[in-house]
């Protein structure tokens with residue numbers, strides 16, 4: 644994937660202003676976290692309001708995909724939250740199976756955690772069927788019992804030949820300083836970041852812009 648065409652997801656947004664900064668800087672996907680009891684959680688009501696404020700406040704005509712994150716939550720709740728917030732995609736971060744996915748109204752992106760015991764072959768066996776079904780995939784770090792948004796990288800060599808396929812994002816510990824190395828090594832279809840564009844746990848407009856600029860010019 645040429646870096647000017649790379650997909651860039653800025654995740655864990657909790658304000659319209661940060662979403663506008665990301666969108667105006669060229670993000671292709673904006674992530675809003677509806678998972679209960681996580682640091683970046685937004686309630687269904689707040690998420691819908693943040694997205695409405697973002698839609699009316701954005702300056703550029705760029706219209707990134709709006710992604711809602713969920714983890715093993717009731718499918719009716721997920722669909723209703725998605726409708727109210729006008730989401731485009733649902734990112735499923737738990738143990739959701741094919742039966743659960745069949746109840747979901749929107750296209751999905753499934754998080755796959757790369758663990759210490761993971762191999763390229765074991766990852767391919769998980770990723771292939773998801774891509775074949777037309778789903779998106781995010782490969783993220785699964786070390787230290789992390790289940791997303793940890794700011795921790797995994798061994799990128801395991802993602803070679805996997806993340807360069809359409810609809811696959813590389814995630815986990817990316818930041819403005821290392822994203823170019825990741826792109827040069829792996830040519831990912833997309834990159835995804837949460838912690839690396841924050842300062843003191845809050846989205847930092849300068850780091851969001853720096854991340855997108857670095858990814859685009861890799």
Ligand SMILES: O=C(O)c1ccccc1NCC(=O)[C@H](O)[C@H](O)COP(=O)(O)O
Pocket residue numbers: 654655674676678681682683712714736781783790791792793794795814815816817835836837838839
């Ligand atoms: O971001 C979170 O806090 C989070 C919590 C629970 C499940 C998933 C979560 N985030 C998922 C993402 O898509 C993150 O962008 C991805 O894990 C990368 O995070 P980071 O390593 O912090 O850049």
